[in-house]
Amino acid sequence: MKKELLAGxxxxxxxxxxxxxxxxxxERLDVQRKAIHEERDEMLVQSPKLIKALSLEYAPLLxxxxxxxxxxYYGEKHHERDMKLQxxxxxxxxxxxxxxxxxxxxxxxxxxxxxxxPRGAGRPDLxxxxxxxxxxxxxxxxxxxxxxxNVYYFDAKDYPKAAAAFAEGSKNPHAMIWMKVMAxxxxxxxxxxxxxYALWMEVLNSTKDPDIKKNAELHLRLLKxxxxxxxxxxxxxxxxxxxxxxxxxxxxxVQAGLLRGQPLDSAGxxxxxxxxxxxxxxxxxxxxxxxxxxKK
Amino acid sequence: MGMSTPAxxxxxxxxxxxxxxxxxxxxxxxxxxxxxxxxxxxxxxxGPNGAGKSxxxxxxxxxxxxxxxxxxxxxxxxxxxxxxxxxxxxxxxPYFYDxxxxxxxxxxxxxxxxxxxxxxxxxxxxxxxxxxxETAKKIQLRKYSKGMLQRVGLAQAILHDPExxxxxxxxxxxxxxxxxxxxxxxxxxxxxxxxxLFSTHILTDAEMLCDxxxxxxxxxxxxxxxxxxxVGIQTQGMExxxxxxxxxxNTQLFSRAMKTGERYRVQVPESELYGALDELKxxxxxxxxxxxxxxxxxxxxxxxxEADRAQANAIDVxxx
Amino acid sequence: MKNVLTVATNTFREAxxxxxxxxxxxxxxxxMGAAILVGQISIGIEASVIVSLGLTAISVVGLFIAxxxxxxxxxxxxxxxxxxxxxxxxxxxxxxxxxxxxxxxxTLTVNTAxxxxxLYLALWTVKHSFEKSDVYxxxxxxxxxxxxxxxxxxxxLFSCFTTPFLAILFSAGIYVAGVFAQNLRTMTVVDLNxxxxxMLRGISYLLPNFENFNVMGTVAHGGVVPGALILNATLYAxxxxxxxxxxxxxxxxxxxxx
Numbered sequence: 074m075k076k077e078l079l080a081g082x083x084x085x086x087x088x089x090x091x092x093x094x095x096x097x098x099x100e101r102l103d104v105q106r107k108a109i110h111e112e113r114d115e116m117l118v119q120s121p122k123l124i125k126a127l128s129l130e131y132a133p134l135l136x137x138x139x140x141x142x143x144x145x146y147y148g149e150k151h152h153e154r155d156m157k158l159q160x161x162x163x164x165x166x167x168x169x170x171x172x173x174x175x176x177x178x179x180x181x182x183x184x185x186x187x188x189x190x191p192r193g194a195g196r197p198d199l200x201x202x203x204x205x206x207x208x209x210x211x212x213x214x215x216x217x218x219x220x221x222x223n224v225y226y227f228d229a230k231d232y233p234k235a236a237a238a239f240a241e242g243s244k245n246p247h248a249m250i251w252m253k254v255m256a257x258x259x260x261x262x263x264x265x266x267x268x269x270y271a272l273w274m275e276v277l278n279s280t281k282d283p284d285i286k287k288n289a290e291l292h293l294r295l296l297k298x299x300x301x302x303x304x305x306x307x308x309x310x311x312x313x314x315x316x317x318x319x320x321x322x323x324x325x326x327v328q329a330g331l332l333r334g335q336p337l338d339s340a341g342x343x344x345x346x347x348x349x350x351x352x353x354x355x356x357x358x359x360x361x362x363x364x365x366x367x368k369k
Numbered sequence: 370m371g372m373s374t375p376a377x378x379x380x381x382x383x384x385x386x387x388x389x390x391x392x393x394x395x396x397x398x399x400x401x402x403x404x405x406x407x408x409x410x411x412x413x414x415x416g417p418n419g420a421g422k423s424x425x426x427x428x429x430x431x432x433x434x435x436x437x438x439x440x441x442x443x444x445x446x447x448x449x450x451x452x453x454x455x456x457x458x459x460x461x462x463p464y465f466y467d468x469x470x471x472x473x474x475x476x477x478x479x480x481x482x483x484x485x486x487x488x489x490x491x492x493x494x495x496x497x498x499x500x501x502x503e504t505a506k507k508i509q510l511r512k513y514s515k516g517m518l519q520r521v522g523l524a525q526a527i528l529h530d531p532e533x534x535x536x537x538x539x540x541x542x543x544x545x546x547x548x549x550x551x552x553x554x555x556x557x558x559x560x561x562x563x564x565x566l567f568s569t570h571i572l573t574d575a576e577m578l579c580d581x582x583x584x585x586x587x588x589x590x591x592x593x594x595x596x597x598x599x600v601g602i603q604t605q606g607m608e609x610x611x612x613x614x615x616x617x618x619n620t621q622l623f624s625r626a627m628k629t630g631e632r633y634r635v636q637v638p639e640s641e642l643y644g645a646l647d648e649l650k651x652x653x654x655x656x657x658x659x660x661x662x663x664x665x666x667x668x669x670x671x672x673x674x675e676a677d678r679a680q681a682n683a684i685d686v687x688x689x
Numbered sequence: 690m691k692n693v694l695t696v697a698t699n700t701f702r703e704a705x706x707x708x709x710x711x712x713x714x715x716x717x718x719x720x721m722g723a724a725i726l727v728g729q730i731s732i733g734i735e736a737s738v739i740v741s742l743g744l745t746a747i748s749v750v751g752l753f754i755a756x757x758x759x760x761x762x763x764x765x766x767x768x769x770x771x772x773x774x775x776x777x778x779x780x781x782x783x784x785x786x787x788x789x790x791x792x793x794x795x796t797l798t799v800n801t802a803x804x805x806x807x808l809y810l811a812l813w814t815v816k817h818s819f820e821k822s823d824v825y826x827x828x829x830x831x832x833x834x835x836x837x838x839x840x841x842x843x844x845x846l847f848s849c850f851t852t853p854f855l856a857i858l859f860s861a862g863i864y865v866a867g868v869f870a871q872n873l874r875t876m877t878v879v880d881l882n883x884x885x886x887x888m889l890r891g892i893s894y895l896l897p898n899f900e901n902f903n904v905m906g907t908v909a910h911g912g913v914v915p916g917a918l919i920l921n922a923t924l925y926a927x928x929x930x931x932x933x934x935x936x937x938x939x940x941x942x943x944x945x946x947x
Contacts, residue, residue, distance in 0.1 A: 129868045130748065130899065133906040134741035137734055174910040177734055430777045433945040450781050458777035464769045466699075468706035480695045481778040525774055 119163070121170035128171060136172025139164055143178070147185055147284065151192075158194040162186060162203075169206055176214065177282065179207030183220035184276075184285050187228040191366060192288060197228040216279055218242025219252065223272055226259060236260035251275060266303070270296045294339045295367060298360055305336060305344055305352035319350035374444045375405035376533050376564035377412075377429070382438035384424055398424045400588045402438070406566050411559050413579035413596075414568035417674055421588040422568035423461055426537050430458050442533060454482060457531035461538045463522030467511035471502050471521050474510060475528060482529040496524045501550060515542035523551065527558070534558055536567035540574055552578060572667050584670065587677045606638040608662050609645060613654040622648055636662060692784040693791065700762070700792020716746065716804055720811045727815070735815045740909045743808035744829055747801055751837040752864065754797060759844030760856040762789040767946055768853075776946075783938035790845055790934060794838045801837070805830045822911040828919055829908040835926040836902035840864060842933040843897070849940045863897065870896040897929055 118124050128135045143164035150158055165182040169175055185193040187200035204221045211217060218238050225235035236259040243252035251271070258268055270293065277289040308331045312320050315329070323346055326332045335343045342358035354361045384399040399421045406412040414422045427433045429440055431447055445452040465474050475493045484492065497503050500520040510518065519542050526534055539555075540548045555578055558565050569575055575582050576596045583593045611633050622645055626635035633654070637645045642659070649656060720743060727738050763786070766772040776782065805827065812823065843863055847856035873893035901922050904914050 126869075126872075129865065130903045130905070131741075131745045133909050134738075134745045137738045137741055137909075140734065141738075172906060172909075174906060174912075175734065176910075427773075427946070430773075432773060432776060434943065450779055453777060453779040456777070458774065460770060460773035460777075462770070463774060465771055465774070466703055468703055469699075477695070477699050478774065478778060481692055481775075481780045522774065 121163075121167045124167055125171055133172040133174075136168050136170075136175055139168035139171060140175055140178050143168060144181070144284070147181075151284075158185070158190070161194050162196065162199045165203060169203065173206065173210045176207065176211060179203055179211075179217060180220055180280065181282060181285065183217075183224055184288055187224040188288065189228065192291070195228075197224050200224045201229070213245060213247075215242040215245035215248040215252070218245075218248075219275065219279065222255070222259075223276065226264065226272065227269070230264070232259050232263040249275075266296055266300050270300065291363070291367070294360060295364060297339050298354065298364060301336060301338065301344065302352040302354075305332075305346075308332060309346065309350055309352065313350070321346055321350060373408055376408045376410075376443060377406035377566060378441045379404050379425070379429075380439050382425065382428055382440055383436045384421075384428060384433065385436045398588050399428070402585075402590050404583055404590060404593055406564060408564055409559070409562050410580040411555060411565045411578055412567075413575035413582040414566065414585065415570065415572065415575055415582050415670065416568075416585035417570060417670075420585045422585055423537055424588075425585070426458075426535055426566075426568060429535065454529070455531050456533045456535065457526035457529065459519075459522045459526040459534075459536040459539055462515075462541065463518055465510050465518065465521060468509055470507050470509055471497060471513075471524075472506045474521060475525055478525045479528055484529065492528055492530075496528050499554070500524045516544060516547050519543055519547070519551075523554065527554075531563070533564045533566070536565065538569060539567050540569060540571055548574070572670065584673065586670075586673045591673055606636055606662055607642050608634060608636050608660050609642075609649065610634055610657040610659075611649055611654040612657055613652065615653070618652050620648065623652075632657070692780045693788045696780075696785055696788020697791040697795060700789050701795045704758070704793070704796040716750065716807060720746070720804075720807045723811065736812060736911075737909045739808070739812050739815055740826060741905055743804070743811065744826075744833065744905045744908070747804045747808070747830060748833050748836075750804070751797055751801060751833060752840065754800065755793070755837045755840040756844050756857055756860045756864070758796075759793060759841040760848045760853050760860065762793060762845060762848070763941070764848045764853040764856065772946065782942045786845065786849075786938050786941050787934065790841060793841050797837050797841070798834060801830060801834050820911065822913065825904075825908050825912070825914045828914040829904045832902040832904060832914075832919070832922055835922060836899055839897055839899075839926050839930055839933070842930045842937070846933050846937040846940070849937050849944060864899065867897040867899040870898040871900045898925075901925055 118127070124135065125132055143161060146160055146164060147158070161182075165178055165186070168178050169182075182203040183200045186203060187193060187195075187197040189195045201221065201224055204217055204224065207214070207217050208221075218241050222235045222238035222242065225231045225238055229235075236256045239252050239256035239259065242248050243250075243256060255268070255272065258265075262268070273289050273292045273296065277286060277293070280286060280289075305326075308326055309320055312326055312329055312331060320326050320329075323332070323335060323344060326346075327334065337343055338354060338358055338360050340358050340360050342355035342360070344352050345355055347353035354364065379402050382399060382402040383397070386396045386398055388394055388396050398419075402421075402425060414425065416422045424433070428435050429442065429447060440447045442452055443455055466477075469477065472493060475496065476489060479489045479493060497506050500523055502517065502520055502524065505513070505517060510521065513521070519539070523536070523539060526536065536555075539551050543551060552574065555565055555567070579596060581593060581595055584591045612631055613633060614631060622635060622637075623633075626633040635645070646656065646659070720739075723739075723742055727735055727742070763772075766775075772785075775785065808826065808830075809819075809823075812826075813819070840860065844856060844860045847859045851859065870893050873889055873896070904918075906912075907914060
């Protein structure tokens with residue numbers, strides 16, 4: 074009786090210890106493998122057409138799988154500040170080939186394929202390709218025209234095409250009025266901070282996707298900073314005109330009545346006047362780092 | 370009114386099987402069988418394994434199709450499916466549905482026959498009792514022994530009170546008690562005026578039960594008749610049992626004898642009996658008994674098989 | 690006809706007792722688990738994934754049952770010789786075959802219906818509401834069932850004249866071929882001459898086209914399945930099944946049992 078008990082205990086102990094050891098080793102291995110970039114190959118089969126053929130009747134399910142992987146891939150790489158995002162296009166290409174009805178994939182792809190690193194893959198051409206595929210499936214989805222316009226405006230810097238996209242989308246009876254307005258403004262003035270700001274606001278309004286939302290908010294913060302700095306500089310120039318010398322402290326502008334109070338950035342930190350009396354972000358503001366990282 | 374139609378008529382029935390590479394060779398498992406089974410008789414189909422008994426029965430039941438020849442049961446062609454209403458069949462080594470109980474299996478089979486639901490329930494209950502499965506009727510068949518399955522098989526064969534009952538090796542897998550029960554059932558069927566055809570290689574059963582037997586060896590029918598007639602075809606002679614003290618003489622007679630201790634047995638043809646007896650007496654042997662060798666079906670049988678094999682070998686040797 | 694029904698109900702009963710249907714409970718639980726998991730992972734398409742996953746599972750499970758049990762329907766009875774006693778009864782061989790077919794189709798119907806219920810349950814867990822378009826999921830399930838019935842017929846056909854192993858192989862093969870039948874029609878390969886193309890086109894029409902029964906893409910995104918499509922698919926399945934079963938009955942009627 075005692076012998077059996079002993080045997081049982083030693084078996085259980087061996088198993089438990091072994092599993093714990095394996096767990097620990099696995100953690101170590103994960104770190105080591107990452108260090109040498111030995112990561113899971115996201116796309117075993119490269120050709121979307123082949124994947125579709127192999128998937129027999131179950132293509133839409135596989136499409137959903139690829140879409141999910143695309144989102145996870147973005148999340149991983151973005152989190153690591155890895156600038157490459159090389160696999161984003163193949164994954165989205167596969168997902169939309171398998172299931173052309175994945176509207177969310179088209180919208181997601183348009184932002185993150187086109188936006189410059191570190192936020193996206195920096196490939197507006199691929200974003201256009203994806204959106205055109207999406208428009209074939211969903212010709213009535215005016216949001217896709219909005220996305221197309223954004224791609225041309227922000228990243229391809231092709232203002233005539235951007236205006237054309239917004240114009241086309243505005244033809245849809247469900248489209249919002251601003252589409253038409255935007256078409257005209259871009260055709261006339263090209264890129265302006267106000268236009269950019271307005272477009273990113275519309276992106277923020279039109280999506281439920283948390284990644285897209287975060288990205289739009291980032292752009293809005295950066296733009297707001299630019300706009301604020303421009304405005305403060307304008308006021309500083311006015312001060313110079315009035316007093317004959319350049320202000321060195323923000324309080325001078327306030328006392329001169331040009332500003333109502335200390336101007337704060339979107340993070341709540343006061344702007345400062347730096348070298349040459351130009352407005353700058355506060356050294357303590359987190360937006361400074363953000364701005365440096367996202368230097369275009 | 371003329372002669373009544375035989376219950377089963379077989380006319381020139383043959384069956385060939387292709388086998389070997391690309392199925393080019395042909396094996397004849399039944400050759401030109403012609404025979405009848407009369408109404409109300411118990412007919413035994415005898416033969417060694419592979420002789421063609423099962424093949425004949427399967428041909429009758431349309432489980433396999435003849436290469437040539439015809440057959441009729443109860444006057445109807447064997448192609449007539451409706452005729453099957455009046456016949457019952459017990460396959461060799463029957464096997465039924467694992468997950469059904471005996472009652473369920475019998476009810477299932479009974480549904481293919483013309484009877485009302487009430488009638489069906491009643492018959493199933495009665496037959497289960499008759500074959501001795503009443504206590505096991507609610508147990509799933511996968512738990513049944515071979516003998517029990519055999520009884521289920523028998524039950525489904527006679528459940529619908531058929532006029533002709535065909536049984537393929539009905540005794541196989543049964544213990545002596547079971548075999549006796551089956552024999553009793555067969556006799557009961559006979560008393561009820563049913564026709565029974567059954568195949569077996571247990572010759573004592575055949576001797577006991579059959580009105581007539583047919584012997585098949587190597588796919589050919591070797592003879593049909595009453596058991597007595599069959600064995601009467603060949604007489605084996607006489608057997609002398611004798612005792613001899615001391616040394617035996619070195620004659621042909623003694624060399625043929627089988628010795629156990631001081632007793633000897635020797636077989637002599639009937640014509641040589643008295644000469645042999647004289648010789649033994651002169652040698653000082655004490656004659657214990659003289660008996661006519663009653664050949665059994667078994668020996669008749671064995672001889673047939675031997676002769677058949679010899680013929681087959683001869684054919685092989687001759688190269689054809 | 691009565692004989693067909695008798696064989697069918699017995700086949701169904703055997704399947705039930707054979708624990709074939711117990712995969713349902715397992716499946717339902719699996720679906721619930723997947724539903725909860727899926728909700729955490731894929732953004733924006735939770736419902737779509739549930740539907741795709743559910744339909745795929747129903748299709749794949751059904752496929753396995755249709756092929757493996759379909760082939761076994763006749764060959765198991767021939768092997769185990771349960772068939773012998775049965776065919777000596779006043780029942781025709783084609784009645785037996787048809788009964789087996791309907792018995793398995795009945796089994797598949799019950800299976801599929803229960804799995805569909807599991808699917809709706811999982812969908813509820815994720816969405817907490819139903820839309821009008823969700824009724825078309827039933828249409829998708831029905832079409833899958835038609836496909837499975839056709840596959841059962843094919844499995845039966847093959848098992849009537851080859852060994853169980855080969856029958857399974859052929860059935861799986863013709864399933865894959867049938868999935869690509871549509872592609873064969875529209876394929877443009879430069880090197881082939883006109884008559885070969887014509888022949889390929891002909892083959893593409895003769896092969897059972899299983900894409901006819903696939904509306905997963907539409908239904909997963911809340912689309913509508915037109916009634917005309919359902920009707921035509923039903924007719925196609927009926928006609929093709931009739932062809933296959935006639936062939937099977939003809940072959941089986943002349944088959945020598947061992």
